[in-house]
Amino acid sequence: MEFKTEYQPKSRRAEATHHDSYETFRSQSSMPEVKQDDTPWFPFRSRGDSELASIAVDSNLSDSLVNRLLSLLKDVATKKKNVTFANAEDLRKSCDEAAKEFTPFQEYPIHLEHKKDDIELKFMARDMWKWSLNLLSNEQLAPHFVWDAQRVYKHNGDLGPESKYVRFIDEPWTADRWWDVQVSLYNDAPSAPLAFVFYADKTRLSSAGNVQGYPIVARCANLPVDIQNGRGVGGGRVVGWLPFLPEDPEKEKTLSYTTLKRVVWHESVACMFSGAKHASQEGFYFSKCYDGIARWLFLVILILSADYEEQCMMALIRGAMGNYPCPVCLVPSECQSHWAESYPRRSAKRAQSLYNDLKSSDRAKKKAAKVELEKESWRPVKSAFWMLRDSDPTDAVTVDHLHAFHHGLYGKHIHLELIKILESMEKSREYRGKLDRQFSQLPSWRGLAHFNWVTTVSFSDGNKFRDISRQMLFAAYNIVTQSESPEFYKLLCLLSSYLEIDSYFGLRVLTDEMLDALDREVERYGRLLEAARPRIPDIKINWDFPKNHAVIKHAVEDLRRKGASCNGTTRVNEGVHPPFKHSYLLRSNGKKVPEQLLRVEDHRLAVSLVEDRVIAQERRAMDVSDHHDDSLGPAFQGHVYVGSMCRAITVKELESSRRASDRAFINFRRSLKTYINDVCLPDREYVGQPLKVRDTFMEHRYMKVNYESHENWKVSTDLLRCTPSFYDRPRYDCAIAHLDEDPDVYGIVRLILIFKFTIPELGAKSLPFFAALVQPYTASLTLGSRTRRLDTDLGLLRVKAQPRSDSIVIPIDSIIRGAVLSQDFRRPDEYFVNDYVDGDMFLRMKDPKWIGQQ
Known part of the structure; x- marks a missing residue:
């Protein structure tokens, strides 16, 4: 058996350790048995009504557009679907009726006093516990809930003395925090956490920025990450809308007003948690678990997903300007770049104890508590998370891949400092132009x-910075030499280490070996920090900032304790902001904005709930349970699919049209003959030895390749182009391919021609053969010491192209997956492999068998 699972003893499972084959472990959880339902779209009056409502809500159609759409439908309607809405108001009322199926938003009054001023606010939210029960009662989600902590292992495939199971971590329940939480549950019966990912952040609703929203999003961590990060009912949902204090320029940024904002946040969230307090502390008996085991469930906030500013709000610390700016540990502000030292962890119990002393009648206690709170950079505010068990913000706060890495450490620091160094040089314009040109x-x-x-564009999007960082090395390595700017070179070395950490941190599945490798890379990064400090006037890099500290001290710890970074990333949570901005623009009159926008959010959830039921019913009728990513085009089975077929062409026409301009076709006829004899007809003599010039084949300019990802052992798909014009530019992609009968021998090739042909001599029995003319990148490298050092320092993987005339024909089935090669601008036939494009490519390039070929 390839996989082993150990369950936490609190699960009370009869089988504490379970073994699975590869096929069984990789398969998805079973789908629920769908009961026959003749009207799964209820409370909508028809299937057409539910579908139209889904379109209207998802598109944020205004009333006038809905009325126009209905008018059009009535004019062209067929009898296949019956649409009964009369107008937009009718549609809205139906959505309101459908929304009654789940916990509605309700208004919580918030009363505050600030320097003798009475402040009245209102907080719109769903009751957290009632909303949790909505999820538990959903038949479509029931089979996907996972309750018990697991330690999961995969066999390393070695049959000799090195044979062993290697632990890996992906979902939150495979990590250590879930295990520790389940251990803490004191009930003797089977008990488990009902765990949530909790997110909050402000967003600008109006283009002018004068109207803001403050949504809270919750995701159930007991569901697989693909579901909880998806768009269905099991995905993240807005559960609250935080109020803003009235604007007052005189009070803004004063200590008391800043503290008051924290009070508003936590008193509001406490209202939402109030109904869940008993279920969190004492547990809730749930007898309808899909696996038939009745459990006591304890509501827990497992992960707090937020940017740094919001983390400080959640953890109630003073932030970047405080003496101890980390929400997780007590690192002094001047020591945040020290990777080797460890510091005491913060504790909600200590913060709660100090707060209670601060509110006591004992003056000595009050004074001592105030001193300690200020010393450790706590805010003197009662935390909403204290009412829930195992929800200490210092344990739940998570290093965010988007803000800590892409928008933070790279976007706000490494990237800006690289550009600043170039700007400080005498040949600044030349160097910046060269960087842009090579990019x-x-x-x-x-x-x-x-x-x-x-170099001349400012970005505010972390996704853009992510993509820039993964290409910067390949465009910047030769801009200036190490002797011209040691600071620039050292910063490139730091960027190389950052990219390694970023790639490991972004993996969907991490083994103990990968985590150990990440630990070693963090240590290397820490050593490079001091060397990367430039000594250039007017350029000051201070690496003592919270996001840098989070990466070097808490990133690996978070992966071990909470699972892969995709479980707590803000990248998916920030996806809730654009729909609200559109709703404000198209569906709001600017009055009672939260009520109007949350009504639309209710409608989104309602139509999503109905659509899930309808789709499940249609799958039952069609006996179809699989799905695919529509962005990849039509689904296909097998390994390779070719498309974008051109007209038939003869070998003679091909050679005459391309031979003069492309040396790859000089020996095409000979390569094709060799391929036919060695691959297509290995066990029989090819009747027509000379290839006839009239023989024709079909050229294809596009292919899709299915491959098993080394990252998560699931099927991924690459789209490869082989065309003289793709968006008005030539596009001939590269790929990893088997180039020998030995499955362990592989290299990188560039596609030149994808084609299909038949062998006339085989007559009617001939099946089409698919092949590709490719240029291998397997030539021997001859490097000087300076080039070797550059490659080593920057972690560059170099390959060299074989002469174009040595191109070969290979079966397209030998192509493993796509690859990205960036040209060495100093050596025309040599290229760098970009192993940062995705997790699978990153891990493949770590394979010793691959490295041994270089």
Whole structure:
């Protein structure tokens, strides 16, 4: 058996250790048995009504647009679907009726006093516990809930003395915090956490920025990450809308007003938690678990997903300007770049004890508590999380991949300092122009944004910084030499280490070996920090800032304790902001904004709930349970699919049209003949030895490749282009391919021609053969000491192209997956492998078998 699972003893399972085959472990959880339902769209009057409502809500259609759409539908309606809405108000009332199926938003009054001023606010939220019960009662989600902590292992495949099971971590229940929480549950019966990911952040609703929203999003961590991060009912949902204090320029940024904002936040959230307090502290008996085991469930906030500013709000610390700016530990502000030292962890129990002393009648206690709170940079505010068990913010706060890495450490520091160093040099304009030019020449790749300029454009999007960081090394390595600017070179070395950490941190599945490798890389990064400090006037890099500290001290710890970073990333949570901005623009009159926007949010959830039921019913009728990513086009089985077929062409036409301009076709006829004899007909003699010039084949300019990802052992798909014009530019992608009968021998090739042909001599029995003309990048490298040092310092993987005339024909089935090569601008036939494009490529390039070929 390849996989082993150990369950936490509190699960009270009869089988504490379970073994699975590869196929069984990789398969998804079973789908629920769908009961026959003739009207799954209820309370809508028809299937057409539910579908139209879904379109109207998702598109944020205004009333006038809805009325126009209905008018059009009535004119062209067929009898396939019956739409009964009369107008937009009718549609809205139906959505209101559908929304009654789950816990509604309710208004909580917030009463405050500030320097003798009475402040009345209102907080709109769902009752957290009642909303949790909505999730538990959903039949579509029931089979996907996971309750018990697990330690999961995969066999390393070695049959000799090195044979062993290696632990890996992905979902939160496979990590240590879930295990520790379940241990703490004192009930003797089977008990488990009902765990949530909790997110909050402000957003600008109006283009002028004068109207803001403050949504709170919750996701159930007991559901697999693909569901909880998805758009369905099991995905993240807005459960609260925090109020803002009235604007007062005189009070703004004063200590008391800043503290008051924290009071508003936590008193509001406490209202939402009030109904869940008993279930969290004492447990809730749930007898309807899908696996048939009755459990006591304890509501827990497992992960706090937020940017640094919001983390400080949640953890009630003073922030970056405090003496101890980390929400997790008591690191002094001047020591945040010290990777080797460890510091005491913060504790909610201590903060609560100090707060109670501060509010006591004992003057000595009050004074001592005030001193300690200020000393440790706590805010003197009662935390909403104290009412829930195992929800200490210092344990739940999570290093965020978007804000700590992409928008923070790289976007706000490494990237800006690289540009500043270039700007400080005598040949500044020349160097910045060269960087932009080389950036624009980097190859395009699906999922990786392409940039023509990076030195003169300011970005505020962390996703853009992520994509820039993964390409910067390949555009900047030769801008200036190490002797011209030691600071620039050292910062590139630091960037190389950052990219390694970023790639490990972003993996969906991490083994103990990967985590150990990440630990070693963090240590290397820490050593590079001091060397990366420039000694250039007017350029000051202070690496003592919270996001840098989070990366070097808490990133690995978070992965071990909470699972892969995708479980707590704000990237998916920030996806709730754009729909609210659109709703404000199209569906709001500017009055009672929270009520109007949350009504639309109710409608979104209602139509999503109905659509899930309808889809489940349709799958039952069609006996179809699989799905695919629509962005990849039509689903296909097997390994390779080819498309974008051109007209038939003869070998003679091909050679005459391309041979003069492309040396790859000089030996095409010979390569094709070798391929036919060695691959297509290995067990029989090819009747027509000379390839006939009239023989034709079909050229294809596009292919999709399915491959098993080394990152999560699931099927991924690459889209490869082989065309003279893709968006008005030539596009000939590269790929990893088997180049020998030995499955362990592989290399990188560039696609030149994808084609399909038949062998006439086989007559009617001939099946189409699919092949590709490719240029291998397997030539021997001859490098000088300076180039070798550059490659080593920057972690560059170099390959060299075989002569174009040595191109070969290979079966397309030998292509493993796509690859991205960036040209060495100093050595025309040599290229760098960009192993940062995704987790699978990153891990493949760590394979010793691959490294041994270089």
